[in-house]
Amino acid sequence: MRNKVPExxxxxxxxxxxxxxxGETGADYLAVHVGLGTAVTGAxxxxxxxxxxxxxLRARAYVPWLYWLTVVLVSVVGTQVTDALTDGLGxxxxxxxxxxxxxxxxxxxLWYRTERTLSxxxxxxxxxxxxxxxxxxxTFALGTAAGDLATEALGLGFTFGVLAFAALIxxxxxAYSAGANAVLTFWIAYxxxxxxxxxxxxxxxxxxxxxxxxxxTIRTSALFLAVIVVLVAWSSVTEQRTVRITRIRE
Numbered sequence: 001m002r003n004k005v006p007e008x009x010x011x012x013x014x015x016x017x018x019x020x021x022x023g024e025t026g027a028d029y030l031a032v033h034v035g036l037g038t039a040v041t042g043a044x045x046x047x048x049x050x051x052x053x054x055x056x057l058r059a060r061a062y063v064p065w066l067y068w069l070t071v072v073l074v075s076v077v078g079t080q081v082t083d084a085l086t087d088g089l090g091x092x093x094x095x096x097x098x099x100x101x102x103x104x105x106x107x108x109x110l111w112y113r114t115e116r117t118l119s120x121x122x123x124x125x126x127x128x129x130x131x132x133x134x135x136x137x138x139t140f141a142l143g144t145a146a147g148d149l150a151t152e153a154l155g156l157g158f159t160f161g162v163l164a165f166a167a168l169i170x171x172x173x174x175a176y177s178a179g180a181n182a183v184l185t186f187w188i189a190y191x192x193x194x195x196x197x198x199x200x201x202x203x204x205x206x207x208x209x210x211x212x213x214x215x216x217t218i219r220t221s222a223l224f225l226a227v228i229v230v231l232v233a234w235s236s237v238t239e240q241r242t243v244r245i246t247r248i249r250e
Contacts, residue, residue, distance in 0.1 A: 002061040002124060003061075003062060003120075003121060003122070003123055004056075004059070004061065004062050004067070004123045004129055004132075005067070005121075005123045006062055006064070006067065006239075011231055013189075013193065014231060015068060015071075015228055015231050015235075016071070016193050016197075017193050017196060017197045018197070018224040018228050019068065019071050019072045019075050019197070019228060020075050020140070020143070020194050020198060020201075021197040021201035021204075021224050022075065022201070022224050022225055023075025023076045023078065023079050023140065023197070023201075024075075024079055024144070024197065024201035025201040025204075025205045025217040025220045025221045025224075026072075026076055027041060027080055027083065029217035029218060030045075031080070033218070038080060038084050038087060038088055039084070041076075042080035042081070042083075042084055045076045048073055049070070049073040049074060049076075049077050053073075053133060056070045056129075057126060057130075064232050064236040064239055065236060068228065068232050071136070074133070074137050074140055075140050075194075075197075077137065077140075078138075078139075078140025078143075078144055079140065079141075079198070081144075082141050082144040082148070083144075085145075093148050093152070094153070096141075096145040097142065100138055100141045100142035103138050103142075104135065104138040104139060104142055104191075107134050108135065108187070111131040111135065114127070115131065117183075118183050119183050120132070135187075139187075139190055139194060142191060142194070143192070143193070143194020143197075143198065144194060144195070146191075146194075147161065147195025147199055148198070150165075150195065150199075151199055151202065158200075158202045158206065158211050158212060159203060161195065161199035161202075162196065162199045162200050162203055165192055165195050165196035166196055168192050169189055169196065172189045172192065173185075176189075201224075204220045205217045205219075205220040205221075
């Protein structure tokens, strides 16, 4: 198989942040405004994720629309996992953040012990891809818990949450530019984009009385989904052009 993960370009990070925002606002819309509840929303999205992930694993190369559809669904499911623990079972955000952090660390350790690499440039076997998606799901769950911990439990608020996580990502970017390990900085940034996207989603969608801008979950989700579709379409055209050029050179 060819590598199944796109390059970490500016477009990649833009789509990733918007996907995390849609995961936050979309999950809230289905669970609260539609009235499905956390359990039904989580179950329905898990089934859709299983279907998308199966198709993603069967693909022999990176398919932009399929890859990003899977990411969006992982975002929703990751949000629902954290919400189910916090709201449904009453698990403290401190506990869930710590548990997801340990689970992610164990996943990385097992992945590295088995494959000797955590690089996204080498996802060209099914086993590596399974490790990759397990890590992705845990980064979303961890990011959701950490974001809620910062903005709600610690009382930082949505605006400060966006600024704080954006500043942390800027520091990671600066470290990467200064020569820090590329794989390490990638995964740290990937984790941080989840609470950034979640805080941004809450800032835009929540009512002004709760510190938000009052756009609502429907408009916020629709806006970001539209931008994601445009960027993924552009990415698909670019990918096809790259494949054609590669074939000509071969």
